[in-house]
Amino acid sequence: MLSTQTSTTSATSTSRASIHTLDSLAALSSSELDALYRAARVSSTMHAADGALVGRMLAVRNLPGVLAKPLRRFAASRSFVWEGKTFRAESEIRGVGHNRVSIPRALGRQALFPFETLFGPSAIDGKPTLILDYDLDANPAYIRHIHDEIREVAPGLFLGPAMWKGERAKTLVVWFALDSRLA
Secondary structure: OHHHHHHHHHHHHHHHHHHOOHHHHHOOOHHHHHHHHHHOEOOOOHHHHOEEEEEEEEEEOOOOHHHHHHHHHHHHOOOOOEEEEEEEEOOOOEEEEEEEEEEOOOOEEEEEEEEEEEEEEOOOOOOEEEEEEOOOOOOOOOHHHEEEEEEEEEOOEEEEEEEEEOOOOEEEEEEEEEEHHHO
């Protein structure tokens, strides 16, 4: 029985790894991304996200299709200013990071909007997740209102909601993905 479970788990992991890419995630709707996020697992260590991960904005919540499709194409292009996030684990349960932005001929490449990482309950479903906390003195006030989370949907591929922290609740704004396999 154990060997059957092991081969089933192995097959699930293999298919999980092979079916998800930044492109395939970008083709999903907000509700499909939500379901995938809820089914995903949180990494067991902060080191799982170490490094410069390639990012992609996937879907803006409640954006009509006539605007969503061109925006998704733009997000996949080299002209899109957000390149991803860089993470550095400081321990198994804490870390730091920043966003990588590129604006050629104006600012060049920049490391902007630092964050601290920790494990905690998701604002989406209350289950464990890796939280990116932007509430740091180094960030402007509007950035301090951002709440990001990520879970692993395939080995090295992370999916997350970016939310706005209001007075009473967090509101989902956009889905994004980060891929360590492309770094």
